[in-house]
Amino acid sequence: MDGNSTVELNVKLIERVYMLDTFQSFQLNFGYGSKFDEQTWTFDLCEKCFEEFIHTFQIMPDIGYR
Numbered sequence: 001m002d003g004n005s006t007v008e009l010n011v012k013l014i015e016r017v018y019m020l021d022t023f024q025s026f027q028l029n030f031g032y033g034s035k036f037d038e039q040t041w042t043f044d045l046c047e048k049c050f051e052e053f054i055h056t057f058q059i060m061p062d063i064g065y066r
Helices: 047-054
Strands: 007-012 021-030 040-046
Touching (some): 021 047, 040 047
Antiparallel strands (some): 007 021, 021 040
16 A cells, blocks of 8 residues: 555444354445555454454554443
8 A cells, every 4th residue: 555545444343143252343445546446345253253363463453442
């Protein structure tokens, strides 16, 4: 990505129990100039998979509380 690219991450906290696991829904909106130019991705991850996924990040996200 260049300096003009943006990636927006909107986390919609939808808790649903499926086989005794909690899932979260994610929406990624990629800005102009990104490798995924103007695409929107939506997906669900179980919390265990989410934890494993964030441990692969080179830069950890900022965590806030409501």
